Amino acid sequence: xxxxxxxxxxxxxxxxxxxxxxxxxxxxxxxxxxxxxxxxxxxxxxxxxxxxxxxxxxxxxxxxxxxxxxxxxxxxxxxxxxxxxxxxxxxxxxxxxxxxxxxxxxxxxxxxxxxxxxxxxxxxxxxxxxxxxxxxxxxxxxxxxxxxxxxxxxxxxxxxxxxxxxxxxxxxxxxxxxxxxxxxxxxxxxxxxxxxxxxxxxxxxxxxxxxxxxxxxxxxxxxxxxxxxxxxxxxxxxxxxxxxxxxxxxxxxxxxxxxxxxxxxxxxxxxxxxxxxxxxxxxxxxxxxxxxxxxxxxxxxxxxxxxxxxxxxxxxxxxxxxxxxxxxxxxxxxxxxxxxxxxxxxxxxxxxxxxxxxxxxxxxxxxxxxxxxxxxxxxxxxxxxxxxxxxxxxxxxxxxxxxxxxxxxxxxxxxxxxxxxxxxxxxxx
Numbered sequence: 001x002x003x004x005x006x007x008x009x010x011x012x013x014x015x016x017x018x019x020x021x022x023x024x025x026x027x028x029x030x031x032x033x034x035x036x037x038x039x040x041x042x043x044x045x046x047x048x049x050x051x052x053x054x055x056x057x058x059x060x061x062x063x064x065x066x067x068x069x070x071x072x073x074x075x076x077x078x079x080x081x082x083x084x085x086x087x088x089x090x091x092x093x094x095x096x097x098x099x100x101x102x103x104x105x106x107x108x109x110x111x112x113x114x115x116x117x118x119x120x121x122x123x124x125x126x127x128x129x130x131x132x133x134x135x136x137x138x139x140x141x142x143x144x145x146x147x148x149x150x151x152x153x154x155x156x157x158x159x160x161x162x163x164x165x166x167x168x169x170x171x172x173x174x175x176x177x178x179x180x181x182x183x184x185x186x187x188x189x190x191x192x193x194x195x196x197x198x199x200x201x202x203x204x205x206x207x208x209x210x211x212x213x214x215x216x217x218x219x220x221x222x223x224x225x226x227x228x229x230x231x232x233x234x235x236x237x238x239x240x241x242x243x244x245x246x247x248x249x250x251x252x253x254x255x256x257x258x259x260x261x262x263x264x265x266x267x268x269x270x271x272x273x274x275x276x277x278x279x280x281x282x283x284x285x286x287x288x289x290x291x292x293x294x295x296x297x298x299x300x301x302x303x304x305x306x307x308x309x310x311x312x313x314x315x316x317x318x319x320x321x322x323x324x325x326x327x328x329x330x331x332x333x334x335x336x337x338x339x340x341x342x343x344x345x346x347x348x349x350x351x352x353x354x355x356x357x358x359x360x361x362x363x364x365x366x367x368x369x370x371x372x373x374x375x376x377x378x379x380x381x382x383x384x385x386x387x388x389x390x391x392x393x394x395x396x397x398x399x400x401x402x403x404x405x406x407x408x409x410x411x412x413x414x415x416x417x418x419x420x421x422x423x424x425x426x427x428x429x
């Protein structure tokens with residue numbers, strides 16, 4: 001038996017892990033729970049680093065791998081935990097070249113400059129933030145470390161800049177302080193050592209075109225892309241994701257070019273024995289490919305899509321790499337030709353007055369085969385109480401759907417919406 005310790009393990013993903021082809025030879029142990037890591041007022045990085053190492057060293061079972069599918073702080077803590085136990089995985093510095101948005105852009109500019117927008121570093125606590133800009137309006141402004149576009153703003157002029165800066169100054173510490181604990185463990189170049197989690201990056205807007213995400217891994221220096229998921233947006237300025245759809249509908253030559261970019265980039269940053277997902281835009285008019293960001297982990301949001309289309313969750317890639325072996329992931333073995341994750345959003349604060357109970361959710365899933373419904377809110381709460389949301393919307397529910405074609409996909413989505421008793425009322429500002 002192989003003992004796999006999962007940082008932030010929860011029941012939803014444990015069920016997925018237990019369906020892997022060789023799950024009968026794997027035992028999954030929680031190293032902290034999702035609630036401990038993601039639902040508190042802050043991120044317990046200090047506890048993860050100290051208590052986490054202690055628990056692993058004192059485990060009565062052998063520790064064969066330490067893995068995780070969550071973003072910050074899990075993805076940035078994993079290399080430290082593995083290093084302490086001598087387990088395989090990417091180095092901390094390689095992971096930070098992905099996670100630290102400014103450092104990552106510098107690496108991208110060195111490796112694939114033709115695919116990187118203009119950018120600059122901003123100290124939001126200076127009295128004259130506008131004077132630091134080397135870009136023209138509009139641009140995106142975001143901390144060098146945040147999650148799900150939280151504290152990310154589209155800025156069209158100095159008034160919007162100062163409004164965004166005020167919000168960033170108020171809330172950036174939630175990410176900056178725990179991120180700085182991780183930076184302190186890394187061997188940073190001089191150009192990065194002074195740019196900690198309290199800094200921001202401004203970069204040109206590259207939202208024109210079609211967006212997708214490559215899911216891949218690097219093993220023994222070789223980069224493999226095993227799936228590409230299209231990302232569709234909605235809401236103000238197209239700032240919020242409305243659904244992910246797999247497999248991608250982008251032309252194959254474009255996907256091949258993206259894979260070559262990914263291979264060149266991951267080799268440049270020294271990333272090995274780890275999964276990644278990289279977000280791209282393809283501007284169809286100019287045939288230009290733009291790189292958005294690199295995430296050194298599998299995307300948990302995409303996992304059910306791979307199960308529906310390929311027949312297995314891509315957690316298998318994460319587990320195999322955690323064990324130091326080449327991933328064994330096959331494609332095209334699922335029940336459906338395509339799949340999507342629909343994200344139900346609200347664009348203003350409201351109070352939740354009605355949510356479906358477990359029986360009602362089960363009835364929807366039974367009536368519409370190939371679906372799974374997850375509700376992210378509770379009756380009585382205000383949407384503004386939700387954590388880790390982007391700056392323009394609230395994600396209230398998720399529906400995963402498998403279908404034979406796009407027409408059936410949309411029909412199933414409408415059928416689910418019609419059956420879901422999810423209600424809201426406006427609240428006073």
